[in-house]
Amino acid sequence: MLTFLLAQLAILAQTGAGEMENGLKAIGAGLGYGLAAVGPGVGIGIVVGNAISAMARQPEAAGVARTTMFLGIAFTEALALIGFVVFILLLPS
Amino acid sequence: MRPARIAAPFVCAGALFFLAQPAGAAESIGSCVVEKIEEIGGPEELETIVEAGHAEGASAEAEEALVEVEDKLEKECIEAPSLIIPELNEVIWGGGAFLVLLAAMIKWGFPLVRNTMEARTERIRTDLQAAQAARVEAENNQKQLAAELAESKANAAKIVEQARQEALVLSANMQVKAEADIAEMRQRAAGEIESARSRALADLQADVADIVVGAASRVVERNLDVNSQRQLIDEYIASVGRQ
Amino acid sequence: MLALEFPPISHLFEWPEFAFEGTPMAINKTVVIYLAAFVLTLIVFGVGGSKKKLVPTGLQTVAEVGIDFVENSIIEPTLGIAHGKKFLPFLTAMFFFVFFTNIFEVVPLVQFPANSRMALPIFLAIVVWLVYNYQGFRNQGIAYMKNAIIPPGVPVAILPLVALIELLQVLIIRPASLAIRLWANMVAGHLLLVTFSVLSAALWDSTKVGAVLPFAVLILMTGFEILVSFLQAFIFTILTAVYINMASHAEH
Numbered sequence: 001m002l003t004f005l006l007a008q009l010a011i012l013a014q015t016g017a018g019e020m021e022n023g024l025k026a027i028g029a030g031l032g033y034g035l036a037a038v039g040p041g042v043g044i045g046i047v048v049g050n051a052i053s054a055m056a057r058q059p060e061a062a063g064v065a066r067t068t069m070f071l072g073i074a075f076t077e078a079l080a081l082i083g084f085v086v087f088i089l090l091l092p093s
Numbered sequence: 094m095r096p097a098r099i100a101a102p103f104v105c106a107g108a109l110f111f112l113a114q115p116a117g118a119a120e121s122i123g124s125c126v127v128e129k130i131e132e133i134g135g136p137e138e139l140e141t142i143v144e145a146g147h148a149e150g151a152s153a154e155a156e157e158a159l160v161e162v163e164d165k166l167e168k169e170c171i172e173a174p175s176l177i178i179p180e181l182n183e184v185i186w187g188g189g190a191f192l193v194l195l196a197a198m199i200k201w202g203f204p205l206v207r208n209t210m211e212a213r214t215e216r217i218r219t220d221l222q223a224a225q226a227a228r229v230e231a232e233n234n235q236k237q238l239a240a241e242l243a244e245s246k247a248n249a250a251k252i253v254e255q256a257r258q259e260a261l262v263l264s265a266n267m268q269v270k271a272e273a274d275i276a277e278m279r280q281r282a283a284g285e286i287e288s289a290r291s292r293a294l295a296d297l298q299a300d301v302a303d304i305v306v307g308a309a310s311r312v313v314e315r316n317l318d319v320n321s322q323r324q325l326i327d328e329y330i331a332s333v334g335r336q
Numbered sequence: 337m338l339a340l341e342f343p344p345i346s347h348l349f350e351w352p353e354f355a356f357e358g359t360p361m362a363i364n365k366t367v368v369i370y371l372a373a374f375v376l377t378l379i380v381f382g383v384g385g386s387k388k389k390l391v392p393t394g395l396q397t398v399a400e401v402g403i404d405f406v407e408n409s410i411i412e413p414t415l416g417i418a419h420g421k422k423f424l425p426f427l428t429a430m431f432f433f434v435f436f437t438n439i440f441e442v443v444p445l446v447q448f449p450a451n452s453r454m455a456l457p458i459f460l461a462i463v464v465w466l467v468y469n470y471q472g473f474r475n476q477g478i479a480y481m482k483n484a485i486i487p488p489g490v491p492v493a494i495l496p497l498v499a500l501i502e503l504l505q506v507l508i509i510r511p512a513s514l515a516i517r518l519w520a521n522m523v524a525g526h527l528l529l530v531t532f533s534v535l536s537a538a539l540w541d542s543t544k545v546g547a548v549l550p551f552a553v554l555i556l557m558t559g560f561e562i563l564v565s566f567l568q569a570f571i572f573t574i575l576t577a578v579y580i581n582m583a584s585h586a587e588h
Contacts, residue, residue, distance in 0.1 A: 067413045071578065074571045078513045081520040088176050088523065091345060176349055176454070176523065182362040183370075183455030190374040191433055191460065197378060198429035205385025206399040213390060 029090035036083020040076050047072040129165060304333050348530055349452055349523070369450035373436035380432065406431055406573065414577040415584075423580060426467070430460065431573040434518070438565035441525060442558050449565070452522035454515070461515035464576045469506075472583030483586040510579055514572065521568050525561045532557055 051069035055062040130139050139162065145151055146159025308329045351365035384392075384399030392400055406428045411420035420427075437456060441449035451457055472480035485502040486495065532554040539546035 063409075064413055067409060067574065070567070070571060071574065074517065074575060078517055081513075081516055084520045084524060085177060085516055088345075088520075176346065177519075179454040179458050181360050182353070182356075182364070183366050183453050184459055185360055186363070186367040187370040187437075187450070187453075187456035188459040190370045191429075191456070191463070194374050194377055194433055195426065195429050198381060199425045202378060202381030202385060203403075203425040203428060206381055206396075206403055209385060209388045209396070210400055210403065212388070216390070 025090055029087045032090065033083045033087035036086065037080045040080035043076040043079075044073050047076060133162060133165075300333070304329060342531075342534055345527070348526065351448075365448060366450050366453045366455070369437060369440050369446065369448065370456065372440070373433055373450065376436045377429065377432040402432060403428055410570070410574045410577050414574060415581045419584070420577065420581075423577065427573050427577060430576065431569050434460070434572050435566060435569035438522060438569055439562070441522065441529070441565055442561050447529070449522040449526055451518050451568075452526050454519050457515035457518040460518075460572070461511035464514060464579060465511040467576075468510075468579040468583040471580050475584050476586060479586070480583065484583070514575055514579075518568050518572050521564060525564050528557055529554065529561060 047069060051065050051072070054065040058065075130136055133139055133142070142155075142158050142162055145155040148155070308326050311325055311329065353362040353364045355363040380395055380399050380402070384395035384397075387394075387396045389396060403424070407417065407420075407424060410427060410431070411417060411424060414420070415423065434451065434456075437450040440446045441452075469480075472484065476483060484506050485499045487498060487502065490498050532550050536547040536550040536554055539550060
């Protein structure tokens with residue numbers, strides 16, 4: 001949904017210019033961000049899932065598992081954020 | 094109740110965002126373009142520039158003016174520096190604020206809070222130790238009291254036992270004494286009886302002697318034969334016995 | 337079509353300067369938020385620290401819980417409490433400053449995360465970069481560079497590639513990802529909130545009923561952004577601690 005919104009947003013930002021090139025750029029930016037979000041999405045799912053099973057198996061180590069989970073999310077998320085940066089950079093100025 | 098209380102700030106924040114943002118939304122490309130057109134001199138002025146620029150055989154100046162207007166609109170309303178490039182004034186202010194904050198925190202703010210926390214930790218530790226000591230002391234007191242209680246109980250038992258023993262001894266003594274008294278009394282009684290008897294015997298002997306003397310005198314008086322003597326004596330004794 | 341006109345993205349993040357215009361000391365809304373975060377942090381620690389009550393209340397609780405949080409949740413799992421003691425003021429100041437600059441995203445009438453400007457994240461990332469490299473050279477001497485770029489147990493054949501990646505990692509990727517993570521999260525959060533509020537405003541103008549759903553999502557997203565503000569401050573600080581820890585010891 002976010003991807004769609006951001007793509008739409010990029011297109012909306014464009015209504016004044018209305019050039020083919022910029023429109024394509026906007027579509028590319030939206031698609032690029034969407035594709036960049038796929039991998040990290042799966043990755044964060046794996047990180048959180050394993051962290052939860054670790055917490056369930058050893059509730060006394062839940063604090064450590066949670067901290068490590070956030071670290072893992074942060075590292076994984078960086079990839080999605082690079083996609084986001086590309087989206088921002090690609091936005092037709 | 095509780096979820097409602099938690100949700101309330103979110104609702105307020107959302108509502109305020111909702112109210113505040115349309116002002117930002119108004120600052121759209123359209124409104125920017127309108128503003129710039131006003132700056133140029135109104136829609137009529139723009140129209141004349143555009144018409145002059147697009148007219149066939151337009152002068153170089155007119156074309157230039159058109160390009161200028163288009164550039165102005167594009168640069169100021171649509172183009173913007175990339176978001177990812179930091180701006181110098183923000184770096185200076187933000188970085189300066191952070192560095193000053195860091196220095197202030199290291200020198201002043203952090204130790205202030207930290208010392209309070211450590212003082213509390215220290216105080217709790219000493220309080221706990223004091224409580225522990227007090228408990229140990231109370232336990233010792235209790236033990237001492239219990240020991241004293243046991244001792245006094247033992248003492249009391251001993252005293253009771255002693256008293257019983259003494260009472261026994263006393264009663265034995267009294268019995269002995271009583272028996273002695275009884276024996277003495279009995280002895281005295283026996284003595285008295287004896288003396289009474291001996292006195293009675295003495296009296297009797299005296300009487301017998303008198304009687305004998307009397308009888309003898311009678312015998313002497315009458316000078317009787319043996320038979321009469323005997324008779325006399327028997328009569329006399331009989332008379333004595335009748336007395 | 338709805339009267340839905342989305343402002344250009346640069347207009348959402350760039351604010352007009354209103355003092356010292358054009359100079360490097362120009363002040364705009366972002367700068368005001370930086371100063372507000374600066375003052376707030378000082379108030380929390382100054383006022384919270386000057387009340388020395390046994391049972392803490394108000395700001396004293398905030399300051400003490402903050403320090404406890406940084407010590408137990410950030411330093412303890414990464415640097416270890418004994419070793420991380422000297423970084424505690426630095427990390428506490430950083431956590432509070434980043435958190436306050438983030439949380440203005442949902443503060444009514446301000447509604448702007450100052451960290452969605454690249455200035456502060458990149459500056460903080462450079463500070464972190466200086467701190468962990470200094471720590472590395474101080475603890476390991478010149479061997480720090482060797483230990484940092486040559487991980488143990490790597491086959492010689494791919495060593496040049498690995499060493500290049502590790503060098504880039506230490507010199508560029510770590511600070512860059514640190515800055516971009518914070519910045520991009522805040523930009524995305526702000527865009528999300530603006531999108532939904534513009535959408536619900538436009539729908540309110542045209543249909544009234546249609547605004548209910550985007551408005552509900554807007555409220556949910558406001559709550560979510562509070563979480564994100566906190567989490568990004570936490571992640572920024574804990575990654576700083578992790579990088580300092582990585583530089584402190586050679587990998588075995």
